[in-house]
Amino acid sequence: MVSPPHEAMHRIFQHDPGLFSRVSRFLGVDIPTPVKATALPTDLTETNPVERRVDTLLRLETADRGPFLLAVEAQGKKHPDKPASWAYYTAYLWTKYRLPTALLVVCQDHATARWAQQPVTCGPPQLPTLTVQPLVAGPHNMPVITDPEEARADLVLASLAAITHAAEPDVGAILKALSTALRDAPEDIAKPLIEFTAQGLAKRPAKNLWRNLVAVDLSFYKSYLAEEVRQEVRQEVRKEVRDEVRKEVQDEALTQGEARRAAADVLAVLAERGLTVSEAVRERIDSCDDPEILSRWLRRAVTASTAEEVVAGA
Structure with a gap:
């Protein structure tokens, strides 16, 4: 089954074919920036039933070296059959x-x-008819881009750096x-770079960090990842509020200190939901010391569209 990291590691080159020329300098070669790039069919099946x-x-064209083909393979682990497949490709x-x-x-x-960058030959040692030695991009040679300005200079490369250093x-x-860039x-x-990065991190611990950064630093983007994080936050807030309300109903009365905490909870929910509080x-929430009113406002804060709606009519 194809995994999200597998897709991200090669599809990012479809998204920006010129990325290969920028990556090549980290691989010990110098490939000019293509003046033209064409995505080609990836099906290499012959008339026999082997697919x-x-x-x-990609078909890349450069100004001084002419056209060439670039096959990009995402490799998640060692596989003894892969060199033969790469030779075939x-x-x-x-x-x-x-x-x-x-x-x-x-x-x-x-x-x-x-493992991937070791040369593999077909044929006996004295007759190495065909040798396969691909260029390999990974955590050993991709740049560690921790400066937002450097990331801003090449956002696609910065995304690939995050994926390969997952x-x-x-x-x-x-x-x-x-995320800053x-x-x-x-x-x-x-x-697309938000989504590529999320795919590339997959189930690794860094995925949660990226989700949090998207939710906070990039909250204004309407991507599936950002919306997924926001939905989870809303669900967590609702659960916390339900638990808090249940606890408050069980209490016979709130002390003055508890009233202050309840007011803080109302403001915290409004802040978590991103509502503007005048x-x-x-002042009205902070000065309220009525437990029943604060509990009612806390419940309203979960679904109200504005902060004013929470305190309307007490």
Whole structure:
């Protein structure tokens, strides 16, 4: 089954084909920025029933080196059959399109990256007819971008850096730099990168950090991830409020200190929901010492559309 990190690691190159030229400098090669890029069909199936598909396939054209093919493979773990598949992909694409073919493998851990970049030959040792040695991008060579200004200079590369360092100690600083940089980006640029990054982190612990950053730093974007986080926050707030109201109903009376806490709870719920609280409304809530009124306002705060609606009519 194809996982979200697998999709993110190669589809980000479909989103921005020029990313490969920027990544190449970290891989020890210098690929010019393409002047033209075309996404090609990824189905490499022949007339026989064996189906073979490369993850992403791009036709890139540069000003001084001419066109070439770039096959991007996302690799989550070591697999003994993969080198043979990669050899098939490159040989088939070379034969079909008659263009030089490059293979980039994107990984998220050091062990898989070391394995993927080892040369593998078909044929006996004295006759290495075909050698497969892809370029490999992973945590061992992708930049650690923790400066928002550096992230802002290349948002797509910063997203790829976060994906490839998903299990690394620096991922939190990378994600914070990326979320900060995305605040100033137009929504049509920021939204796909928010989702790519979320996919790439998958079930790793950093996924929760990214969700929180999206909910706070990028709360104005209407992405599925941001909405999912907001919905969870709303559900948690409702549960906390129900528990608090139940407790208050069981109490015979609130002390003065408890009244202050209840008023603080009302304001906390309004703040959590992002509702604007005027000074007049805040003063009315803070000065109220009636337990029944505060409990009623607390219940209203969960669903009210404005802060004024909470205290309307007492």
